[in-house]
Amino acid sequence: MSAGAAPRTWRLREPSILPGFGLTFGYSVAYLSLIVLLPLAALAVSTLEAPLAKVVETVTDPRLLAALRLSFGTAALAALVNAVFGLVVAWVLTRYSFPGRRLLDALIDLPFALPTAVSGIALVTVFSREGWIGRFLEAQGIQVAYTWLGVTLALTLIGVPFVVRTVQPALMALDPAVQEAAASLGASRWQAFRRVILPTIMPALLTGATLAFARGVGEYGSVIFIAGNLPMETEIVPLLIIIKLEQFDYTGAAIIGFLMLTLSFVMLFFINLIQAWQRRRAGMAG
Amino acid sequence: MSIQFEQVTKRYRGVPVVNDVSLEIAKGEFFVLLGPSGSGKSTLLRGVAGLTAIDHGRISLQGRDVTFMNPRERGVGFVFQHYALFRNMTVGENIEFALDIRGVPAARRRERRKELLKLVALEGMDERLPSQLSGGQQQRVAVARALAHEPEVLLLDEPFGALDAKIRVELRRTVREVQRRLGTTTILVTHDQEEAFALADRIGVMHMGRLLETGRPEQLYRQPATRFVATFLGAANVLLGEVTSPRVRLGSALVSQPGHARSDAAAGTEVVTVVRPEDLEVAGLKRDLMAPCLGEGTVVETHFGGGTERLFVQLAPSVSLRAAARTDTQSGSGCILEITRTGAEAASAPVRLGQSIALGVRRIHVLPTPVSSFLFRAATREAVAELRQSALVAQLVQSTRANSSETIVSEEGPAGDLRNSGVVVIDSAGRSVADLADLLTGGARRLLCVSRMGPLPRRVVIYCPDQAPQGETMSLVASLVRHINAEATFVTVLPEGAPTTARTAAIRRLLDTRAEVRSSHGLDLRTEVLEGDSSAELLALVSGPEPALLVMGMGGDRRALEESLSREVGWMFGGDGQHPLLVAYDGPRSAQLGAP
Numbered sequence: 001m002s003a004g005a006a007p008r009t010w011r012l013r014e015p016s017i018l019p020g021f022g023l024t025f026g027y028s029v030a031y032l033s034l035i036v037l038l039p040l041a042a043l044a045v046s047t048l049e050a051p052l053a054k055v056v057e058t059v060t061d062p063r064l065l066a067a068l069r070l071s072f073g074t075a076a077l078a079a080l081v082n083a084v085f086g087l088v089v090a091w092v093l094t095r096y097s098f099p100g101r102r103l104l105d106a107l108i109d110l111p112f113a114l115p116t117a118v119s120g121i122a123l124v125t126v127f128s129r130e131g132w133i134g135r136f137l138e139a140q141g142i143q144v145a146y147t148w149l150g151v152t153l154a155l156t157l158i159g160v161p162f163v164v165r166t167v168q169p170a171l172m173a174l175d176p177a178v179q180e181a182a183a184s185l186g187a188s189r190w191q192a193f194r195r196v197i198l199p200t201i202m203p204a205l206l207t208g209a210t211l212a213f214a215r216g217v218g219e220y221g222s223v224i225f226i227a228g229n230l231p232m233e234t235e236i237v238p239l240l241i242i243i244k245l246e247q248f249d250y251t252g253a254a255i256i257g258f259l260m261l262t263l264s265f266v267m268l269f270f271i272n273l274i275q276a277w278q279r280r281r282a283g284m285a286g
Numbered sequence: 287m288s289i290q291f292e293q294v295t296k297r298y299r300g301v302p303v304v305n306d307v308s309l310e311i312a313k314g315e316f317f318v319l320l321g322p323s324g325s326g327k328s329t330l331l332r333g334v335a336g337l338t339a340i341d342h343g344r345i346s347l348q349g350r351d352v353t354f355m356n357p358r359e360r361g362v363g364f365v366f367q368h369y370a371l372f373r374n375m376t377v378g379e380n381i382e383f384a385l386d387i388r389g390v391p392a393a394r395r396r397e398r399r400k401e402l403l404k405l406v407a408l409e410g411m412d413e414r415l416p417s418q419l420s421g422g423q424q425q426r427v428a429v430a431r432a433l434a435h436e437p438e439v440l441l442l443d444e445p446f447g448a449l450d451a452k453i454r455v456e457l458r459r460t461v462r463e464v465q466r467r468l469g470t471t472t473i474l475v476t477h478d479q480e481e482a483f484a485l486a487d488r489i490g491v492m493h494m495g496r497l498l499e500t501g502r503p504e505q506l507y508r509q510p511a512t513r514f515v516a517t518f519l520g521a522a523n524v525l526l527g528e529v530t531s532p533r534v535r536l537g538s539a540l541v542s543q544p545g546h547a548r549s550d551a552a553a554g555t556e557v558v559t560v561v562r563p564e565d566l567e568v569a570g571l572k573r574d575l576m577a578p579c580l581g582e583g584t585v586v587e588t589h590f591g592g593g594t595e596r597l598f599v600q601l602a603p604s605v606s607l608r609a610a611a612r613t614d615t616q617s618g619s620g621c622i623l624e625i626t627r628t629g630a631e632a633a634s635a636p637v638r639l640g641q642s643i644a645l646g647v648r649r650i651h652v653l654p655t656p657v658s659s660f661l662f663r664a665a666t667r668e669a670v671a672e673l674r675q676s677a678l679v680a681q682l683v684q685s686t687r688a689n690s691s692e693t694i695v696s697e698e699g700p701a702g703d704l705r706n707s708g709v710v711v712i713d714s715a716g717r718s719v720a721d722l723a724d725l726l727t728g729g730a731r732r733l734l735c736v737s738r739m740g741p742l743p744r745r746v747v748i749y750c751p752d753q754a755p756q757g758e759t760m761s762l763v764a765s766l767v768r769h770i771n772a773e774a775t776f777v778t779v780l781p782e783g784a785p786t787t788a789r790t791a792a793i794r795r796l797l798d799t800r801a802e803v804r805s806s807h808g809l810d811l812r813t814e815v816l817e818g819d820s821s822a823e824l825l826a827l828v829s830g831p832e833p834a835l836l837v838m839g840m841g842g843d844r845r846a847l848e849e850s851l852s853r854e855v856g857w858m859f860g861g862d863g864q865h866p867l868l869v870a871y872d873g874p875r876s877a878q879l880g881a882p
Contacts, residue, residue, distance in 0.1 A: 175368060175370055177366040177368060177370035178370045178371075178372065180335075180337045180357070180364070180366070180370070181364065181366060181370040181371075181372075181428075181431075182372070182383070183336075183337070183356075183357040183358050184335050184336075184337070184357050184358070184360075184362060184363070184364040184432075185358075185363075185383050185384035185387065185431070185432075185434075185435065186358045186361075186384050186387045186388060186435060187358060187383070187387050188358065191387060195372075195383075196372050196374070199374035200372075200373060200374050
């Protein structure tokens with residue numbers, strides 16, 4: 001503000017009492033480059049090296065377009081479902097104490113630990129036409145296995161811990177007095193939730209849903225068992241890449257991979273922007 | 287009455303954290319609930335707002351019973367210690383929240399917001415977010431927010447607790463001004479006595495779930511009724527004196543009692559006196575004192591405090607004066623007294639460490655409590671140590687911080703001098719009715735029989751056989767229940783099939799007693815009328831699932847006492863003495879035992 005302030009010069013490193021900036025920063029850059037950036041760059045390079053006609057042909061393939069729609073659509077739907085029910089689960093786990101709470105809490109992480117193929121097989125057992133639940137749904141004319149519903153179900157299962165684990169700390173950090181304040185000012189429970197609690201935990205909820213979405217887009221193992229993999233109907237993008245690879249069409253696989261990468265990056269970037277805005281709104285930005 | 291509490295009780299896991307609180311707060315009054323942490327004051331406040339449900343009793347606001355009403359329908363304003371602002375809303379939105387919920391039009395809301403921001407001196411801050419404000423400013427917003435819907439009652443739960451000293455004083459002034467201007471009935475909860483003095487029209491002191499005393503600040507400071515209030519509100523020297531009607535002997539000084547608060551205890555009775563540090567006088571020599579001389583002592587500590595000076599003086603061992611409160615500094619050699627002097631006094635008669643001086647006492651206050659000290663009687667030192675460890679005794683000694691002494695007596699020997707003793711504590715195992723009667727008529731007017739392994743009582747059952755005078759018993763009960771975490775019930779037992787007139791009389795007597803205890807001790811009791819054989823009913827009462835202490839008020843001469851004891855509580859003896867028993871006796875002393 002003051003007129004006499006020295007012009008700000010950009011420096012890589014502000015003098016600080018925290019040790020090891022050079023070491024950790026160097027390590028971070030090397031680590032990210034080696035593990036994330038280099039492979040992605042290779043992907044980009046092999047796409048850019050491909051002849052334009054090949055790129056256009058691969059990208060406009062109706063089979064790929066259908067798969068893209070399915071992958072992003074079901075991942076978005078699953079993220080939405082998780083945002084709602086994951087919030088409910090997180091709420092129950094943080095706000096109430098009941099017998100078996102710790103057990104339930106531990107169960108949430110199970111989808112993380114399980115090989116995804118196991119989850120897939122488990123889902124098929126339950127939801128296939130002869131499965132425990134699938135058989136009743138079948139009677140109602142609802143088919144889960146080998147349809148987009150099954151894909152969504154698998155992605156929902158995979159995404160649960162992301163939402164619960166990000167929302168939980170936000171709920172814990174929420175002062176119960178805030179809710180009491182809303183009640184003493186005349187708000188009903190729903191009004192208190194809608195106008196005070198939800199806006200406060202929104203950034204965390206959005207982060208959780210985004211993580212679940214990102215994971216859903218790339219998920220392979222749990223989906224292929226229950227999806228049935230019918231071309232144009234229940235084929236997901238990662239599967240298409242595998243198919244291309246099996247046909248030794250490495251360029252095609254790289255092009256699809258690069259496309260997914262670009263789409264995911266754009267979406268995540270925008271969600272991040274929204275989050276940053278929300279966080280500022282919630283008064284948490286540093 | 288703007289706010290009324292009737293016998294409000296709240297338990298957590300069976301332990302009462304708010305215990306039979308009855309209180310009335312007038313319209314427009316600024317009432318401060320003061321107490322140490324865990325005393326139940328916040329729970330009581332939350333009960334008014336409906337944030338905590340109470341287990342027993344009734345709360346009314348403006349004559350409207352709100353005990354079971356939803357918090358949002360009570361129309362109170364509540365301010366939390368950590369502000370609890372809505373962080374996703376601006377200051378303006380926070381303040382308008384209550385109006386917005388009520389569907390007040392935007393123009394009217396804006397107007398009210400401006401008004402309130404001006405009231406708490408935050409004009410122009412409308413668009414800020416809570417995170418952009420300092421702690422003091424956030425609490426101002428919280429106060430404004432709580433007042434937006436024009437509540438009839440404003441409740442503040444330690445509102446200045448999270449702020450630093452300077453801001454605290456500033457905000458305190460704002461709150462007081464706002465309250466004066468709006469005339470809103472206000473309850474503020476705090477553990478800071480200075481804050482209570484600065485704000486309150488009236489203070490209520492809470493301890494262990496009980497509302498101990500209520501009164502104007504200066505009244506509570508000058509004439510406390512309990513040891514706890516005396517020491518919690520400002521510094522106090524609590525000393526044991528002896529009544530030499532109409533004066534009180536304190537060390538070598540005979541001090542007259544202020545007329546309006548004279549203790550009516552008989553001569554020779556041990557009493558607890560409170561001497562404020564500013565009521566002690568210091569002089570180099572005894573003859574220079576203006577006030578009666580308490581004794582001589584040595585300066586052991588001096589503190590310079592700007593406008594005042596604080597001294598600690600250890601009395602010479604020759605001065606026969608006992609502190610009524612245990613102090614950790616006390617080391618067998620004369621008790622230590624605290625004195626404050628103004629800067630002018632300190633300058634005119636400076637003292638230095640180690641100097642020997644004479645102490646004068648200008649003014650004293652005698653506490654009406656009968657629990658002046660504890661005297662343990664047992665055959666061996668080990669037995670005394672075991673008695674001290676019994677849960678009830680340990681709790682009582684700890685929470686009254688009363689002085690205690692021990693007498694080792696062989697069982698066959700004489701009772702010894704029991705006159706002028708506080709509460710005599712004995713082991714209940716192997717006692718007979720005759721033993722008790724001996725001790726009671728021998729001068730132990732308040733006798734507590736406990737078993738060594740007995741659990742801590744959760745209930746107190748009070749019973750006075752018909753003719754026994756109750757005043758003494760009730761002041762003992764009032765003292766007792768303030769110091770243990772238990773629910774107290776005053777019972778009357780009618781013979782089966784008693785005529786209606788007897789029944790009415792019994793109920794009236796109960797209610798009269800309750801009213802009397804309330805007016806003279808500021809304490810509320812439960813009452814219960816039972817029918818049947820009194821001895822059997824008492825046994826049933828104390829042998830419930832929760833451990834109980836039986837308190838009995840007795841009178842009559844030696845023979846009547848023994849008869850009455852064996853009739854009512856004969857079942858207590860001969861066995862292993864499971865139930866603790868406290869007897870208050872108000873009959874004649876037997877000559878041969880009482881004489882020194």
